[in-house]
Amino acid sequence: MIAFDALLKKLKPKCDEIIAQYEQPRSALLPLVHLFQQHEGYASSEAQHAIAEMLALSPAVVESTVSFYTLFYRRPIGKYMLQVCRGLACTLNGAEDIMAYFREQLGIGHLQTTPDGLFSYEEVECLAACDRATCMQVNLNFVYDLTPQMIDDMLAAMRAGKYSVAPLAQTATPPRTWMPVQDGEVARGDKSDGAQDQPAPNNPGGLDRDGVIMLDRIIADEARFKGRTRERLANVEPALADAIEK
Amino acid sequence: MPVTKVLTQGIGEADLRDMKVYRKRGGYQQLERAFKQMKPADVQSACERSGLRGRGGAGFPTGKKWSFLPPEIRPRYLVCNCDEAEPGTFKDRMLLEETPHLVLEGILLGAYAIESHHAFIYIRGEFKRGYEVFMEALAQARKAGFVGKGLFGTKYDLDVTVHRGAGAYICGEETALLNSLEGKRGEPRLKPPFPAVQGLYSKPTVVNNVETLAYLVPILEHGPQWFASVGTERSKGYKVVSISGHVKNPGNYEVPLGTPMRELLEIAGGLRDGRTLRAIQPGGGSSACIFEEHLDLPYDYESLAKVGSMLGSGAVVVMDDTTDFVRAAFNLVRFFAHESCGQCTPCREGGHWLERVLHRFLENRGLRSDMEMLARVSHEITGINLCPLGDSIEPFLASVLKRFPEQFESRIARETFHAAQRDGH
Numbered sequence: 234m235i236a237f238d239a240l241l242k243k244l245k246p247k248c249d250e251i252i253a254q255y256e257q258p259r260s261a262l263l264p265l266v267h268l269f270q271q272h273e274g275y276a277s278s279e280a281q282h283a284i285a286e287m288l289a290l291s292p293a294v295v296e297s298t299v300s301f302y303t304l305f306y307r308r309p310i311g312k313y314m315l316q317v318c319r320g321l322a323c324t325l326n327g328a329e330d331i332m333a334y335f336r337e338q339l340g341i342g343h344l345q346t347t348p349d350g351l352f353s354y355e356e357v358e359c360l361a362a363c364d365r366a367t368c369m370q371v372n373l374n375f376v377y378d379l380t381p382q383m384i385d386d387m388l389a390a391m392r393a394g395k396y397s398v399a400p401l402a403q404t405a406t407p408p409r410t411w412m413p414v415q416d417g418e419v420a421r422g423d424k425s426d427g428a429q430d431q432p433a434p435n436n437p438g439g440l441d442r443d444g445v446i447m448l449d450r451i452i453a454d455e456a457r458f459k460g461r462t463r464e465r466l467a468n469v470e471p472a473l474a475d476a477i478e479k
Numbered sequence: 480m481p482v483t484k485v486l487t488q489g490i491g492e493a494d495l496r497d498m499k500v501y502r503k504r505g506g507y508q509q510l511e512r513a514f515k516q517m518k519p520a521d522v523q524s525a526c527e528r529s530g531l532r533g534r535g536g537a538g539f540p541t542g543k544k545w546s547f548l549p550p551e552i553r554p555r556y557l558v559c560n561c562d563e564a565e566p567g568t569f570k571d572r573m574l575l576e577e578t579p580h581l582v583l584e585g586i587l588l589g590a591y592a593i594e595s596h597h598a599f600i601y602i603r604g605e606f607k608r609g610y611e612v613f614m615e616a617l618a619q620a621r622k623a624g625f626v627g628k629g630l631f632g633t634k635y636d637l638d639v640t641v642h643r644g645a646g647a648y649i650c651g652e653e654t655a656l657l658n659s660l661e662g663k664r665g666e667p668r669l670k671p672p673f674p675a676v677q678g679l680y681s682k683p684t685v686v687n688n689v690e691t692l693a694y695l696v697p698i699l700e701h702g703p704q705w706f707a708s709v710g711t712e713r714s715k716g717y718k719v720v721s722i723s724g725h726v727k728n729p730g731n732y733e734v735p736l737g738t739p740m741r742e743l744l745e746i747a748g749g750l751r752d753g754r755t756l757r758a759i760q761p762g763g764g765s766s767a768c769i770f771e772e773h774l775d776l777p778y779d780y781e782s783l784a785k786v787g788s789m790l791g792s793g794a795v796v797v798m799d800d801t802t803d804f805v806r807a808a809f810n811l812v813r814f815f816a817h818e819s820c821g822q823c824t825p826c827r828e829g830g831h832w833l834e835r836v837l838h839r840f841l842e843n844r845g846l847r848s849d850m851e852m853l854a855r856v857s858h859e860i861t862g863i864n865l866c867p868l869g870d871s872i873e874p875f876l877a878s879v880l881k882r883f884p885e886q887f888e889s890r891i892a893r894e895t896f897h898a899a900q901r902d903g904h
Contacts, residue, residue, distance in 0.1 A: 254640045255640065256597070256680055257661065257662075257680055259661060259662035259663070260642075260660060260661055260662045261662065262662030262663075263642065263643065263644070263645055263659065263662060264642065264643065266645070267604075267643055267645065288662070297664060298662065298663060298664050301647065301664040301665060301666075301820075302604070302644075302645035302646050302647050302665070303645070303646035303647065304604040304605070304644075304645040304646035305645050305646075319810070320566045320567070320810075320814070321566045321567060321724075321760075321764065321796055321807060321810050321811060321814075322566070322567055322723040322724050322729075322796055324806065324807070324810050325724050325725060325796070325798060325802065325807070326724075326725075357605075358564070358566070358648065358814050358817060358818065359564060359565070359566040359567065359568075359764075359814070360605055361563050361564065361568060361569040361571075361572045361603070361605070361606075362569055362572070363566075363567050363568075363569055363721065363723035363724075363729065363794075363796070364569060364721070364722075364723055364729040364730045364731070365729075366723065366729070370605065373604075373605060373607035374607065374608070375608070
């Protein structure tokens with residue numbers, strides 16, 4: 234907290250300068266978050282509260298806004314943010330192999346940070362460098378025409394502290410991910426047992442664990458699914474039905 | 480070869496980031512001439528007569544957009560949209576990084592034309608270098624007296640504020656951009672009122688693309704007739720086209736509108752050796768594919784619209800016979816699902832459902848009924864959202880489903896298993 238107060242004091246004149254650029258103070262929200270994130274490595278809760286105070290907004294409004302933008306991190310991230318493009322043009326030119334290579338070399342997946350706090354890895358949407366596919370950004374600096382050899386050299390240089398792009402500020406230890414919910418969890422269908430896969434209009438409940446369409450299961454297994462809950466329980470789990478009765 | 484150099488003139492030959500170099504090549508002369516010899520209405524009229532249409536994606540006539548500003552309400556704002564994120568587009572980033580003074584001169588001219596005293600440029604958060612380059616250019620221009628108070632000895636004040644985005648494709652939509660500029664979540668607004676009537680801070684606002692504004696400089700230099708004499712009847716002038724994908728020399732190429740697709744392909748070096756063309760996405764991730772039989776089509780707004788596609792932002796993605804169209808469709812649907820702001824249910828939910836169904840195909844677990852469902856759901860989420868993002872899912876998906884059904888069919892699995900289940904075995 235003392236460290237943050239010192240930072241706030243240091244940045245205050247710059248903040249006032251940014252706010253003065255706009256007819257309405259709230260417009261300065263994004264630039265201010267950028268500013269604090271540049272110094273802290275992420276948009277800390279303290280920073281968000283300080284910004285809320287400066288702009289006379291509720292902290293909830295600031296957090297809601299910050300949460301909308303993918304370049305704002307509400308939890309600490311690694312010193313090198315590796316953002317590999319997964320856009321169409323890059324995919325046509327082998328981005329999936331590049332991404333697989335990164336995952337393998339780093340030992341982490343999409344939206345994760347290595348345990349040593351050095352690397353954060355994210356697969357991002359089109360970075361507007363399709364003429365030099367496959368591409369990526371390291372701390373928002375472009376790297377083009379990626380090859381496994383380049384990745385090896387890059388990671389080695391970063392580990393040795395000799396990479397051409399400066400590391401990000403890091404004021405706190407990063408957790409495994411900076412995202413509250415991971416994209417991958419949804420795509421993999423990590424949901425309740427009942428709906429393991431895609432519910433769809435003609436496919437209620439999706440597929441269950443055995444790969445059987447839920448609707449088919451219901452039709453095939455009458456005893457288990459027909460009738461009222463209590464009656465079904467009496468058939469399948471008499472003990473449980475009794476317990477509820479009591 | 481119809482490659483021309485208007486905006487791209489000097490890029491790669493000289494360091495146009497240096498104001499001295501830019502001025503030596505005639506830079507800022509049109510700005511000075513406009514301020515000293517022309518009224519704002521003259522600039523506006525030149526733009527209107529040139530036939531310039533918005534280069535960001537919608538292709539709306541720029542002069543007409545300006546004419547919607549209510550005459551009596553002040554202040555007015557000009558916002559330059561540099562939130563370029565349409566898959567396959569990389570022209571604005573090049574202009575911003577390579578010739579920032581041209582972009583700035585265009586912004587200043589645009590602001591003068593609509594009598595705005597405060598212009599903004601919204602730069603995509605990922606364009607860190609572009610932001611730094613532009614900030615430096617702006618500082619140089621400010622020092623030279625091209626931005627600030629009393630420009631060129633007139634009483635006209637004009638300031639430019641640079642605003643960095645923070646990673647959100649939707650902020651390229653003009654009302655979402657304005658919300659983001661106001662420090663809010665980048666969610667599109669209900670239209671009307673259109674920004675021309677109630678935009679930034681509820682004041683009349685014009686949002687123009689980087690390329691659109693940059694073209695104001697050559698239009699003033701050579702005259703509106705020069706610009707209008709190029710292109711087709713309703714698609715005038717030049718366009719910077721970003722060509723990528725399976726071509727030998729991907730890159731930005733500036734061509735007159737109406738250049739045949741076949742020539743565009745040749746400009747980019749053609750297909751790689753031994754490959755054959757399968758599909759071309761002519762206008763960014765939101766456009767439907769066109770195919771071999773469309774190669775003689777002129778590259779302009781009307782011709783592409785006629786075959787059910789669009790010119791959009793001018794991003795041409797070429798796909799050859801090595802392309803897995805299920806994967807390509809999954810890629811773009813995932814993009815739109817990921818970038819949906821979440822305000823409208825059809826776009827927020829529909830995108831993710833389609834993504835998951837396509838993911839099922841990728842795992843060879845597609846269902847027979849899924850193909851019909853993909854077409855139906857993507858169609859049903861179209862046209863019922865606040866902004867065009869949800870509508871952007873259907874064109875590519877529908878065009879490849881129709882053209883390459885075998886690629887989807889080959890991933891339908893376990894039909895016998897499902898049949899057995901249904902029969903109660």
